[in-house]
Amino acid sequence: MTQRNEHTRMTSAEGSISSALVVGSGLIGTSVALALVRRGVVVHLTDRDPVAVRRAADLGAGTPDPPPSQVDLAVVAVSPSATATVVAGLLAGNVAATVVDTAGVKAGILREVAAVVGAAPHFVGTHPMAGRERSGPGAARADLFEGRPWVLTPGAADARSLSRAHLLVSLCGGLAVEMDATAHDAAVALVSHVPQVAASIVAARLAEGEDTALGLTGQGLRDVTRVAASDPDLWVDVLVANAEPVARILAELRQDVDAVVHALQDIVEDPDDPEWARTSLREVLLRGNAGRARLPGKHGGRSTAYAVVPVVVSDRPGELARLVNDVGAAGVNIEDLRIEHSPGQAVGLVELAVTPEAETQVTAALTALGWVVHAEKA
Amino acid sequence: MTQRNEHTRMTSAEGSISSALVVGSGLIGTSVALALVRRGVVVHLTDRDPVAVRRAADLGAGTPDPPPSQVDLAVVAVSPSATATVVAGLLAGNVAATVVDTAGVKAGILREVAAVVGAAPHFVGTHPMAGRERSGPGAARADLFEGRPWVLTPGAADARSLSRAHLLVSLCGGLAVEMDATAHDAAVALVSHVPQVAASIVAARLAEGEDTALGLTGQGLRDVTRVAASDPDLWVDVLVANAEPVARILAELRQDVDAVVHALQDIVEDPDDPEWARTSLREVLLRGNAGRARLPGKHGGRSTAYAVVPVVVSDRPGELARLVNDVGAAGVNIEDLRIEHSPGQAVGLVELAVTPEAETQVTAALTALGWVVHAEKA
Numbered sequence: 001m002t003q004r005n006e007h008t009r010m011t012s013a014e015g016s017i018s019s020a021l022v023v024g025s026g027l028i029g030t031s032v033a034l035a036l037v038r039r040g041v042v043v044h045l046t047d048r049d050p051v052a053v054r055r056a057a058d059l060g061a062g063t064p065d066p067p068p069s070q071v072d073l074a075v076v077a078v079s080p081s082a083t084a085t086v087v088a089g090l091l092a093g094n095v096a097a098t099v100v101d102t103a104g105v106k107a108g109i110l111r112e113v114a115a116v117v118g119a120a121p122h123f124v125g126t127h128p129m130a131g132r133e134r135s136g137p138g139a140a141r142a143d144l145f146e147g148r149p150w151v152l153t154p155g156a157a158d159a160r161s162l163s164r165a166h167l168l169v170s171l172c173g174g175l176a177v178e179m180d181a182t183a184h185d186a187a188v189a190l191v192s193h194v195p196q197v198a199a200s201i202v203a204a205r206l207a208e209g210e211d212t213a214l215g216l217t218g219q220g221l222r223d224v225t226r227v228a229a230s231d232p233d234l235w236v237d238v239l240v241a242n243a244e245p246v247a248r249i250l251a252e253l254r255q256d257v258d259a260v261v262h263a264l265q266d267i268v269e270d271p272d273d274p275e276w277a278r279t280s281l282r283e284v285l286l287r288g289n290a291g292r293a294r295l296p297g298k299h300g301g302r303s304t305a306y307a308v309v310p311v312v313v314s315d316r317p318g319e320l321a322r323l324v325n326d327v328g329a330a331g332v333n334i335e336d337l338r339i340e341h342s343p344g345q346a347v348g349l350v351e352l353a354v355t356p357e358a359e360t361q362v363t364a365a366l367t368a369l370g371w372v373v374h375a376e377k378a
Numbered sequence: 379m380t381q382r383n384e385h386t387r388m389t390s391a392e393g394s395i396s397s398a399l400v401v402g403s404g405l406i407g408t409s410v411a412l413a414l415v416r417r418g419v420v421v422h423l424t425d426r427d428p429v430a431v432r433r434a435a436d437l438g439a440g441t442p443d444p445p446p447s448q449v450d451l452a453v454v455a456v457s458p459s460a461t462a463t464v465v466a467g468l469l470a471g472n473v474a475a476t477v478v479d480t481a482g483v484k485a486g487i488l489r490e491v492a493a494v495v496g497a498a499p500h501f502v503g504t505h506p507m508a509g510r511e512r513s514g515p516g517a518a519r520a521d522l523f524e525g526r527p528w529v530l531t532p533g534a535a536d537a538r539s540l541s542r543a544h545l546l547v548s549l550c551g552g553l554a555v556e557m558d559a560t561a562h563d564a565a566v567a568l569v570s571h572v573p574q575v576a577a578s579i580v581a582a583r584l585a586e587g588e589d590t591a592l593g594l595t596g597q598g599l600r601d602v603t604r605v606a607a608s609d610p611d612l613w614v615d616v617l618v619a620n621a622e623p624v625a626r627i628l629a630e631l632r633q634d635v636d637a638v639v640h641a642l643q644d645i646v647e648d649p650d651d652p653e654w655a656r657t658s659l660r661e662v663l664l665r666g667n668a669g670r671a672r673l674p675g676k677h678g679g680r681s682t683a684y685a686v687v688p689v690v691v692s693d694r695p696g697e698l699a700r701l702v703n704d705v706g707a708a709g710v711n712i713e714d715l716r717i718e719h720s721p722g723q724a725v726g727l728v729e730l731a732v733t734p735e736a737e738t739q740v741t742a743a744l745t746a747l748g749w750v751v752h753a754e755k756a
Contacts, residue, residue: 129594129596130596131596141688143690143750146690148596149593149594151594177590177593177594179590183588183590183591186591187587187588187590187591187594188594190583190584190587190591191584191587191591191592191594191595191596191599192594192596192598192599194580194583195580195598195599195602195603196598197635197638197662198576198579198580198602199598199602199666200662200663200665200666200667201576201631201634201635201638201662201666202572202573202576202631202666202669203665203666203667203668203669203670204634204662204665204666204668204669205568205572205627205630205631205669206568206569206669206670206672206673207665207668207669207672209565209568209569209669209672210561210565212555212557212561212565213561213564213565213568213569214569214672214673214674215527215555215674216507216527216529216555216565216566216569216570217569217673217674218507218508218509218569218570220570220573220574220577220604220605221569221570221573221673222673223601223602223604223605224573224576224577224601224602224604224605225573225666225669225670225673226598226601226602226670227598227601227602228666228667228669228670229667229670229671230663232660232663232664232666232667233660235659235663236656236659236660236663239638239642239659240645240652240655240656240659243642243643243645243646243649244642244646246642247639247642247643247646249583250635250638250639250642251639252583253579253580253583253635254632254635254636254639256579256582257575257579257628257631257632257635258632260575260579260617260628261625261628261629261632264617264621264622264624264625264628265621265625267618267621268621268622268625271621274618277618278614278618281613281614281617281618282610282611282614284575284578284579284582285578285608285610285613285614286610287578287581287582287585288577288578288579288580288581288582288603288606288610289578289581289606289607289610290581290582290585291580291581291582291583291584291585291587291603291606292581292584292603292604292606292607293607294584294585294587294592295584295592295595295599295600295603296592296593296595310519312521312524316711318706320702320706320712320715321699321702321703321705321706322706324698324699324702324703325699325702325703327699328696328698328699333694334698334717336717337698337715337717339712339714339715372521
C-alpha cells in the first residue's frame with residue numbers, strides 16, 4: 001500500500017501528464033483538478049452544469065476552454081450511473097491517451113465500457129477513498145486525497161495507461177492500491193456502503209421520535225448516525241451500482257438483527273428463563289467487539305491503544321489553546337483529540353490521545369499547571 | 379430540562395444529604411461517590427468485590443467502613459439485573475432515608491421493587507445519562523455527570539425523597555429531567571440501546587472481513603462502530619432489562635433493512651428497470667437525513683450549523699498547539715475540533731468548527747499566518 005515512491009520513479013520514466021481533461025466539476029473532479037494544477041498540469045474542465053464549471057475555474061482548478069488537441073489524461077468524475085457512458089465516449093473519440101474514472105464502484109463500469117468499446121487498453125478504473133459529507137466544487141480541496149488509499153483496478157489497461165494512473169495518484173498525494181474490480185466492490189460494500197445504509201436506517205428511527213427522547217441523545221448516537229447526513233441521490237447511485245455485494249452483506253446483517261429481535265421477544269414472553277437469549281445476545285456483542293478491534297488505526301497500522309487523558313476545560317476562548325500549548329511544552333505529541341459536548345453547561349471535557357509512554361508525563365505536567373486531569377490509572 | 383436552580387432551592391429547604399452509602403464501586407458508583415465527597419458528604423462504599431471498594435477508597439471516593447447509623451441517601455450502582463434486589467434489601471433494612479438506583483432501564487426495576495416491598499415512598503429510580511467505553515473505579519471521575527441529563531422517574535416516591543434525589547443530581551452537576559419510567563425506557567431504547575445493537579451488528583461483519591478490505595476503512599466506519607467496543611456483559615443486562623421497546627424498535631429497523639435488501643435484489647435480478655428500487659432506497663436515505671437533522675447540538679440546543687474550517691497540519695509535535703494558539707489570538711472560540719486521520723502519511727487535516735460569523739475572520743487570520751486553509755466558500 002505504500003509503494004508510492006517506487007511507482008513515481010517508474011511512471012516518470014514511462015509516461016507523463018502535462019495536460020488533462022477533468023469531466024465533472026463536483027467535489028472529486030474539482031479536487032483532482034486543483035491537485036493537478038498545483039503540480040503544473042494544464043487542466044481543462046467540463047461539466048453538464050456550466051455554473052459548476054465556472055465555479056471550479058474561479059477556484060483555480062483549470063480552464064473551461066476545451067482542449068485544443070488530445071490530452072495525456074482524462075479523469076471522469078461524474079455520477080456512478082453516468083460514468084460508463086462518459087468513459088466510452090472519451091475512448092471512442094480518442095480525446096485522451098489514457099482515461100480513468102473515479103466512481104466508487106468498479107466491476108459494473110468495466111463491464112459496461114467493455115460492452116461498448118470492447119477491450120479498453122487505455123482505460124483504468126480507479127477509486128480515490130476520500131470524500132466529505134459536503135459536495136460540489138466549493139467543498140473541493142487540493143489535498144483531499146493526501147495520504148488516502150486510492151484503488152486502481154487495472155482491467156485490460158496496458159502498462160503505459162496503468163503507469164499514468166499511478167502517476168495521477170502520486171500527483172494527488174494518494175496511496176495507490178491495485179485490486180481486482182470485484183474484490184474492490186466487495187471491500188467497499190463492507191467498509192463503506194453497508195455502514196452507510198445502517199447509519200441511515202438507525203437515523204431513520206429518529207425521524208418520528210419524541211423531543212424528550214431526543215433530548216437524552218449522547219455522543220454514541222451522534223457517532224453512529226454521522227454519515228446519515230450524506231447526499232441521498234449520490235448514495236442511491238452507489239447502492240444501485242454495487243447492489244449484489246451490498247445486498248449479500250445486508251442479508252447477513254439482517255440475520256443478526258433477527259437473532260437479537262428473537263432473543264428479546266423470547267425474554268418478553270418468558271422473562272424467567274433468559275439464559276438462551278442472554279447467550280445469543282452476548283454472542284452478537286462479542287462478534288461486534290472482535291470486528292471493531294480489527295479496524296486499522298492512524299497511519300495505516302493496526303489500531304494502537306493510545307492512552308486517553310481526559311482534561312476538564314472551561315468553554316471560554318483561549319482555554320483549548322492554553323491546554324494544547326501546555327501539552328506541547330511538556331514535549332508530548334497529541335495523537336488525537338476529542339471535545340466532549342456538555343449540553344447546557346459551560347464546561348467541556350477534552351480527551352487527549354497520547355502514546356501510552358507519554359501518559360504519566362503529560363498527566364503530571366498538566367496537573368502541576370493546575371489542570372483537572374482524570375488519569376485512567378486505578 | 380434546565381430547572382436545576384429552582385430544584386436546588388427547593389431541595390435545600392426540604393432535605394439534605396450529609397451522609398451517603400454508595401453500593402457498587404464501578405464507574406458510575408465511584409464517580410457519584412467522588413462527586414459527593416467533593417461536596418462534603420460523608421460517603422460509605424460497598425461492593426461485592428473487596429478489591430473494587432479498596433481501589434475506590436484509595437481514589438478518595440469514601441470509606442469502606444459500614445455506616446454507623448441510617449444514612450440520608452443510598453445510591454445503588456450495581457448491574458441492572460441485581461439492582462431491584464439490592465434496592466429492596468436496603469428499603470427493608472431501613473438503611474437509608476432515601477434510596478436511589480442508577481440503572482439504565484427503569485420500569486422493570488420499579489415493578490420488581492414494588493413486588494417485594496409494595497409502594498416505596500423512599501425510593502426514586504434514576505438514570506444518569508453518562509458513561510464511557512471504559513469501566514471500573516479507575517475510569518471514574520467526579521465530573522462524569524457535569525452538564526449531562528440525569529433522568530428521575532418518581533414512581534411512588536414522596537416529596538422528601540424526590541427532593542433528595544434532585545439534590546443528588548445537583549451535587550453531581552447533572553441536569554435533572556423528570557420522566558415516566560416507561561417513557562424513559564422507550565427513549566433510551568431509541569437513542570442508546572438500538573444504536574448500540576446496530577453498531578455491534580455492523581462491526582460484527584468486520585470480524586471475518588479480508589485485511590485488504592479493512593485497509594480501505596475510512597472515518598465513517600470508525601464512527602459508526604465506535605460504541606461496538608463496549609462491555610458485552612453490561613449490555614446483555616441492559617438489553618434483557620429493556621427487551622420490549624428495544625425489540626419493537628429493532629423490528630421496525632428490520633423492516634427498513636428488508637426494504638433495502640429487496641430493492642437491491644430487485645436490481646440484481648432486473649438491472650434494466652431500477653426505478654421502483656431507486657425510489658425505495660432514496661426514501662430510506664431521506665428518512666435518515668431527517669432523523670439525523672433532529673439531533674440536538676452542543677449545549678442542549680438544536681444542532682447549530684457551525685462553519686467547518688479545514689486546516690492542513692503536519693504531524694509534528696507543536697503544530698496543533700501553534701494552530702490552536704493562532705486561532706485564539708484571532709479572538710475566535712473553537713466550538714469543536716476533529717483531527718482527520720491520514721493513514722500512511724505524516725500530514726493531518728484539522729477541522730475546526732467555529733460559529734458561522736467567525737469563519738471569514740479565522741480563515742483570513744490563519745491564511746495570513748501561512749496556514750493552508752480550505753474555506754467552504756464557493
